[in-house]
Amino acid sequence: MAEQRLYNKVANEILEMIDSGQYSPGTRLPGERELATKFNVSRVVIREAEISLEAIGRVEIKVGSGVYVKQPEQALTGKPVLPPMSAFELTQTRLLFESECAALAATMITDEQIAKLEDTIIKMGEASGQSADGEQADRDFHHLITKATRNVANEFFMENLWRMRTEIDSVKKVYAAVCVEDSAHRVKEHVDILEALKSRDPERARKTMREHFARLLEALLDASEQQAIEEAKRRSSSNREQFLKSALQN
Template identity: 35%
Template sequence: MPAFTDDHSAEITAALGTLPVGTPVSEVARRLMDLFTSGSIEPGTRLPPERHLASTLGVGRSAVREALAALEILGIVDVRPGSGTYLRGTASDLLPQTLRWGLLIGRQNTAELLELRSGLEIYVARLAAARATPEAIAELSVAVERMSESIGQLADFARADAEFHQALSTAADNRTLVDLLHVVRSLLQVYADRAVHDEAAARLAIAEHQTIFHAVERRDENAAAAAMATHMSTASTRLAAEAARRTP
C-alpha cells in the first residue's frame, strides 16, 4: 500500500489548515472527512500519524484520536495498531457514510428519522412490487420464513427482519434510494435490534411482513405501499418506545 511521505505531508497541511482554538472533535472529524472524501488521496494510502495531524490542525492529539476513531466506525479510515491509519474506499463508495456522519453531527432526533424511514420504506415497497425479479421474490420469501423460524430467538429474528428489508430494497432497484435508506437504518439500528421484546410483538411483525411480501408477489404496488405503511406505524411506535427507554 502507498505509504505516508513528505509529499503527502505538504498536501495534507495545505488542505487542512489550522483550526481555531477549542475546536470540537466533531469539527476535527468533519475537516478530516472533507479531505479524505475529496478524491485527492489514493484509497489505501497510509495517512500521517496522529501527532502530525494534530500539529497541522493546531489541536490536541486526543481530539485527532477521537476523530479518527469516529471515522473508523463510519468506514472512512482503517486504523491498524502498530501499522498506521489508512484511507478506505473511493469517494463514491464513501458517500453513504458521509451522509451518515452528517446526520450524526447534526443530532437528528429519533422522531424525524422514523418519519424519514417510513417514507422511504413505503416508496421502496411500491417500487419492489413493480420491479422485483423472481429471484428477489424468492429472497423475500426466505427472509419471512427465517423470521417465523426464529420467533423464539429475538437476535436471530432481528437479523431476519433486516434481511427482509434489505431484500426489498434490492428489489426496488434504485441505488440512491437504497443508500439513503441504509443511512437511516444504520442510525436507528441501536434501537431496532432491541425493539421486539416478546413473542406477541414478533408474531405481529411477521404477519405485517407476510402481507407486504404477498402484495409484492402479486405485483400490487398500492397494496405493498399500504402494507408497509401499516408496518411502519407499528414498528415506529416500538422504536420510539425503545429510544425513550434508553435515553437518560
Template identity: 30%
Template sequence: MALHPVSRVKLSTQIENQLKDQILTGKWKPGERLPSENELAEIFQVSRVSIRQALQALSAQGLIETRIGDGSFISQPSIGTFMQDVIPDVYLADDSLRAVLEFRRVFEGPVAELAATRATDEQISQLAVLYHQMWEHADDADKNSYYDLSFHMLIGEMTGNPMITGVYRILNNVLRSSWHRVTASKGPKMGFYYHERLLNAFRQRNAKLCREIMEEHVANSWFLFFGDGEQANSAPADAPKA
C-alpha cells in the same frame, strides 16, 4: 472543550485522494490497469506500505479491484458504491435513531410501491425465503433481526435503482444494533405480522397495497421506539404467534 493542534494528513490518505481524483474525473477508465506498487512508490516518492494502504482504501470503496498476481484495475463505479460507506456501522443514540426512523416513514412506502411494479418472480420467491427464515429464528434475536432487515433490503433491490439500494444499505448498517434491541425487548410477532402481509401484497403485484402496508409497518416501528402518544407495543389480535 480544549482545542488541540491538528495532525498532518497521512501520506496514504494524500495518495488515496490523488488516485481517487484520477478515477472520478475519468482520467483512468474502468478496466484500466493501475501502475504497479513499485511504480506508484516511485511516482509519489513514498514507501510501498503507503501505496498499499491507499490501494486498500480504494478497494474498500469499490473504486478498484485488486487481482492477486495481476495488479489493480479500475472498477465500474455506481451511485450505490459511493453511498455505501456514508454512515458507519455504529450503535445509534436515540436522537440519531429518531432521525433514521423518521426518514424510513417518508422513504419506504413509495419504495415498496415501486418495487411491486418491478420485482421479478425470483425476487418475490426470495422474499418468501427471508420471511420463513425469520420464523425459523424466532427465538434468536440476532438472526431474526438480520433476516428482518434483509427482507427490507431486498425490497429496495427490487426497484432496480442503485441509489435506493445504497440508501437501504446505509439504513441496514445504522439500524443493525438497534433492531436487535427492539426484537429482543418486544419480540418478533409484529415483524411476522407485517412481513406476511407485505409478502402477500407483493405476490398479488398490488403496488398501492404494498405502499399502504409498508407505511403502516414503519410507522409502527417508530411508535415501538418512541411512543409519541400512540400505542403500538402489541401486535394486532390476528397477528401470527411465534
C-alpha cells in the same frame, strides 16, 4: 515539528499514553482538571486536545461522565462519519423511503424475488427474539425489496440506512429495547407486505410498508417513554406528535 500548538502537543501525548497501553480501550482517562494540572496547561487546552481526538475517533466523550478510550476498529482517519440522529428520525426516514420503494417494487418485482422474500420470513420465524439470524433476515427482507426496484441508487441508500441502524449507538440502544416484543409483530407485517407485493398492487404495498414502520415508530416511542422520567415524557409526547405525522398520511 518544532512549532506545534499546545493542544496538538497534548493530544499527541495523550495518544502516546493510549498506544503505550497506559490506558487500554474502554477505560476512562483522568478528568480535564486533573490532566490540566498534570500537563501544566489550562483546561481549555485539554478540552481542545480531547476534542481533536474525538474527531478522529480515538476517544469518546461522554458528558458528565468522562472521556473513554475507543478501540481503533476501522478508525484511523477514514471512518465514515454518520451524523448523530435519533432512532425516531431514522425510522421516519425509512418510513418515507422504503414505503415508496415498496410501491415501486410492486410494479416490477419478479417471482424469483418473491420466493426469496418468503425465505427471509421463514428464517425470521425460526429465529427467536433479537438473534443475529433474525436481524439478518430482517435486513434481507428490506434489502430485497429495494433491489426489486432495479435502481442502484435505491439499493445504496437502503444500505446506508441500515448502517445507521446498526452503527449509531443511540439508535442501536433504542432498537434493542423494543426488539423482543417487536419480533412478534414483525413477522406478521412482513407477510402483509409480501402479500401486497404478490398482488402487484403499488398502493397496497405502500400502505402495508407504512403501517409496518408506523407501528415500529410507536413501539420505539413507547419504549422511549417507558424508560423516561416525567420530565422526559413531555418531550416524548412532542416527539410523538412530530414523528407520527409521517405515519398518518397513508
